[in-house]
Amino acid sequence: MSIKSVVLICGGGNGAHCLAGLASLKSNIESRVLTLYSDEAERWTAKLESGLLITVRNDDGSESLIQTKPSMVTNVPKKAASGAHYIFIVVPAFAHTNYLDAINPYMGKNTVIVGLPGQAGFEFECVDLLGNKAKHCTIVTFESLPWACRLIEFGKNVEILGIKDTLGASVLKDSTVHPPIMYGKWSQWNGKPLSEKPLFYQGIDERQAELLSGVSDECLATAKAIKKKVPGVDMSDVIHVFDWYLKHYSSHITNKSNLMMVMRTNKAYDGLVHPMKAVEPGKYVPDFTNRYIREDVSMGIVPIKGIAELAGISTPYLDEVITWCQGKLNKEFLVGNKLTGKDLKDTRAPQKYGYNKLEDLFTGNYSI
């Protein structure tokens, strides 16, 4: 008799559908879904029997159809988490805490918890919420989803638009692209509604590319400082955002001459537009409440700024982007160029968890 691994996927969105569907294809995996959001569990369960279709758009323009069926979809944490060997949290980062709190009582020792993606500070949040139990678990955080994917019909059909060639798991991430792109695009906006939604990645200009590159250089400088201060730490996954695109999306990109062109010609980004809201039919303004700012600042670039601060690296690009974003969020994280704002408690900066020295991040010593 073969022993099945129980894989729990937390979430009910695009990524959760893909992972639940793909995991179910393996005969040695029992794939369960826990969704706590609204009536998603009920709606998905109603469609479960007829199965889930994954439509994969291949690079050559053809499509592959994968018919699959997760074992269970539920909103009951006990039913979902009991006996799970691997737990993938596949929701926007603001919902991580909900799921970790819900499954914590039912998780066994030696569980592997995966943030897919984790967003910066996922490990700190897990250790903080799971307490002693975290010591007996493996916590993994991925920098992104392995796919660009979209739901076609909830519970029924999900589409994979592009598959990344590789995916890194690291503490310092380069997937910090959303806030600099938002800042670069909208900081000079005249406030007038637009008649169409601008392309997000494929519409970037030289200024946005410079911001992305600047932030990326600051991440690299931080990684270098960490390596110097904490010998033996492997920072090789921290690479420049340009190299990241070449590594992860190589087969999707037609012009590899510079960062701007790499993003403008990445086929996996076809049709992806800025988060906008309609103010009247056919008239759009940017949606600054979208997670590209709300989530990717407090759980993205602010934790990275926090690590850079502990490493003694100055970060003018990050500071410029955070300063504009915190204004849009009506929050105060940064005061001048220091993370001493009154709303730091709403972020995953290491300082919030009591890490005050760089070395403490690696030894686990912290004091609040």
Ligand code: NAI
């Ligand atoms: P999604 O937008 O499909 O997630 C929505 C789901 O999150 C909902 O269906 C619900 O299950 C859950 N949710 C929302 N609000 C909730 C709440 N208040 N409480 C509990 N659950 C709630 O997200 P998607 O597309 O699956 O992405 C997951 C993460 O991966 C996001 O951080 C996204 O930025 C990132 N990502 C997504 C990519 C994509 O192509 N879809 C590509 C790369 C990264």
